[in-house]
Amino acid sequence: MGFKEQIDINRLPEHIAIIMDGNGRWAKNQGKFRVFGHESGVLSVKDIVEGCVDIGIKYLTVYAFSTENWNRPIEEVNALMELLISTINEQADTLNKNNVRLNAIGDLKSLPQKCIDDLASVMEKTGKNTKCTLTLALSYSAKWEILEAAKKLAQQVKDAELSIEDIDEEKFASHLTTTNIPDPELMIRTSGEHRVSNFLLWQMAYTELYFTETLWPDFRREDLFEAIVDYQKRERRFGKISEQLN
Template identity: 70%
Template sequence: MGLLEQIDRSRLPEHIAIIMDGNGRWAKEKGKMRFFGHQSGVTSVRDVVEGVVEAGVKYLTLYTFSTENWNRPKLEVSALMELLVTTINKETKTLMENDVRLNAIGDLKQLPARGYKKLQEAIEKTSGNKASTVTLALSYSSRWEIVEAARKLAAQAAKGEIRPEDINEGVFASQLATAGIPDPELMIRTSGEYRISNYLLWQLAYAELYFTPKLWPDFRREDLFEAIIDFQKRERRFGLTSEQI
């Protein structure tokens, strides 16, 4: 029996978030420039997106480029932005074939104009797709997102549009970049690192965390299926006891 057949379709995580880590190390191990790893990582993205559709997972969020990544060497950042444009051009056809809707969160206006334009075009073109929604976290950090949400609520309160005492978890979540998307139930990080790295800090409050030593360019849909199977073996208590569940 293959891994896909071992997945219990009645207990799927509705939303999986992934930190795609290890591109640079993968390239270095092969005596290549870091950018070679980023290019190779695109193949993993394609395979995992198709795997998500096969498994029936409705939401996938990929940590694509953090706000901190802008501090990397200028040549690497420029190459990554060019790769973004190239990838969107090539992969929109794959998204359409798999009925996948593209979404993006983050400080997107920081992207180069051409990259931002191509991204918006792909989001519009795939907007009617329904099998799964893939969100790219681009120029994103969770602290940035939380501060932005607080600013929005502060501005509303200053205008008298909301009272501070009316602000609760639901109201706050409605101001986050992920508003309208269920919180991830499973977060996967590749490369053997055990950090969340400023990623979806609010949304991951009750997510199951799965760490794998595989570097991102080696990660494939079978690895995704293994993570889902591991998730389904866990008891999710949300603060309750086993007896209460």
């Protein structure tokens, strides 16, 4: 029996977040340049998106490029940006075919203008799709996101549009880039690294974490299904004890 057949469709996570790690190491193992790993990783993204659509995952967020990634060698950054632009353009029809809406979060204005324009175009083309929302975290940092939310709230207080007493978790979350997206129930990180790397720190307060040794270019929908099966075996207590849940 495959992992897909073991999944309880009635207990699917609504939102899965993924840190796609290991492209560079995968390429090195192949004796190739790092960009070859990033190119191969695009195939994994496509397969995972289709896997989510196949079983009914409503939201998928992938960590595509962090603010820290700008510190990589300029040749790799440029290649990543070119790859991102070409992939966005090439996948528009496929996203529509699978009824997937494209979304993006992060400091998007720091991206090349061509990338910004193409992102906006594809998000508009797929804006009415309802099967799944694919969110790309680009030039993203959770610390940056939290600071931006704090600044917006502080400005509203300063302008007498909001009182300090009105600021609660819901109000704060409404100023994050994920305001219209539910918090992820499951976060998957590939390549064997066991950290969250400045990804969705506020949103992952109670997210189940799943780590796999598989490098991202080798990660396919069966690996996704395995992670979901593992998730469904866990007891999510949110501070309560087992007896209260039962």
